[in-house]
Amino acid sequence: MSARTHSVDAPHRSGFVCFVGRPNAGKSTLTNALVGQKVAITSNRPQTTRHTVRGIVHRPEAQLVLVDTPGLHKPRTLLGERLNDVVRTTWAEVDVIGFCLPADQKIGPGDKYIAKELAGIRKTPKIAIVTKTDLVDSERLAEQLIAVDQLGRELGIEWAEIVPVSAVGAKQTSLLTDLIVPLLPEGPALYPEGDLTDEPEQVMVAELIREAALEGVRDELPHSIAVVVEEMLPREDRPADRPLLDVHAIIYIERPSQKGIVIGPKGARLKDVGSKSRKHIEALLGTPVFLDLHVKVAKDWQRDPKQLRRLGF
Numbered sequence: 001m002s003a004r005t006h007s008v009d010a011p012h013r014s015g016f017v018c019f020v021g022r023p024n025a026g027k028s029t030l031t032n033a034l035v036g037q038k039v040a041i042t043s044n045r046p047q048t049t050r051h052t053v054r055g056i057v058h059r060p061e062a063q064l065v066l067v068d069t070p071g072l073h074k075p076r077t078l079l080g081e082r083l084n085d086v087v088r089t090t091w092a093e094v095d096v097i098g099f100c101l102p103a104d105q106k107i108g109p110g111d112k113y114i115a116k117e118l119a120g121i122r123k124t125p126k127i128a129i130v131t132k133t134d135l136v137d138s139e140r141l142a143e144q145l146i147a148v149d150q151l152g153r154e155l156g157i158e159w160a161e162i163v164p165v166s167a168v169g170a171k172q173t174s175l176l177t178d179l180i181v182p183l184l185p186e187g188p189a190l191y192p193e194g195d196l197t198d199e200p201e202q203v204m205v206a207e208l209i210r211e212a213a214l215e216g217v218r219d220e221l222p223h224s225i226a227v228v229v230e231e232m233l234p235r236e237d238r239p240a241d242r243p244l245l246d247v248h249a250i251i252y253i254e255r256p257s258q259k260g261i262v263i264g265p266k267g268a269r270l271k272d273v274g275s276k277s278r279k280h281i282e283a284l285l286g287t288p289v290f291l292d293l294h295v296k297v298a299k300d301w302q303r304d305p306k307q308l309r310r311l312g313f
């Protein structure tokens, strides 16, 4: 594998790239490493990426728009089916698919399930990305690269490339970009330079709150929390040098019994969720924030199409 250099008269290329892989494969972290700034929500627990988050890589010769989809799962609820539809639609529309497989874990049924789906999408070029290489020695890495090659042969997938990367320390991440660029169609930049993500701010703010609300209670409330930002408005009558943004958000849970878990004794947990997520929101938006959080029950929201639409799915 060699890095490709860009000759001055090469045409400009641009397109959409989507990282797929089972939960925890390192997709969001890789997106952030390529873009160079935190845009997607990462966590050490599976299934935090619900919304399509795009990061944009600007290069003189190319622009990569990274589409970070939710994971593909065996659907059990209406929400699960919707998410899988979103994933498949995204795969068929992008220009390059990067299939992430962590170096520190043997290829398992979860990876194969996704690989089989990928094999059905014939036209889109696929790059196999072996992630988290910092966690293994070179012998184990070599084994994994061979296993990935074999997986492709078994399922009839022709990998455009097989690339080992580590998002920690940004090892080979720029090489990955080098290898993706020639696979993109010729075309002008799709977004103005400086745009890192076109994810609406409210959705990102909602994700930050959801992330904080799930912290420490994931086992009790695995998929039962949704967050909607109802309003974000600059506070009136503030001096120009001391702005304040009012953010009103609702944390939805599925059952009244979950309320206590989210709010905690004497509201202590909710307060904690508020102050933690407020710090992240302030960092994201670059302005002081007043965060107003409410907890509401939306009964069985995962099974109800109307509620799902309201919650942005």
Ligand SMILES: Nc1nc2c(ncn2[C@@H]2O[C@H](COP(=O)(O)OP(=O)(O)OP(=O)(O)O)[C@@H](O)[C@H]2O)c(=O)[nH]1
Pocket (backbone or CB within 6 Å): 021, 022, 023, 024, 025, 026, 027, 028, 029, 030, 041, 042, 043, 044, 045, 046, 047, 048, 049, 070, 071, 131, 132, 133, 134, 135, 165, 166, 167, 168
């Ligand atoms: N050591 C190491 N850890 C990594 C690397 N990339 C990701 N991780 C860790 O692996 C975990 C999962 O990473 P994510 O980027 O959230 O994985 P994901 O595939 O987006 O996960 P979902 O959103 O659940 O689908 C996090 O704890 C990361 O810090 C890497 O290159 N090296």
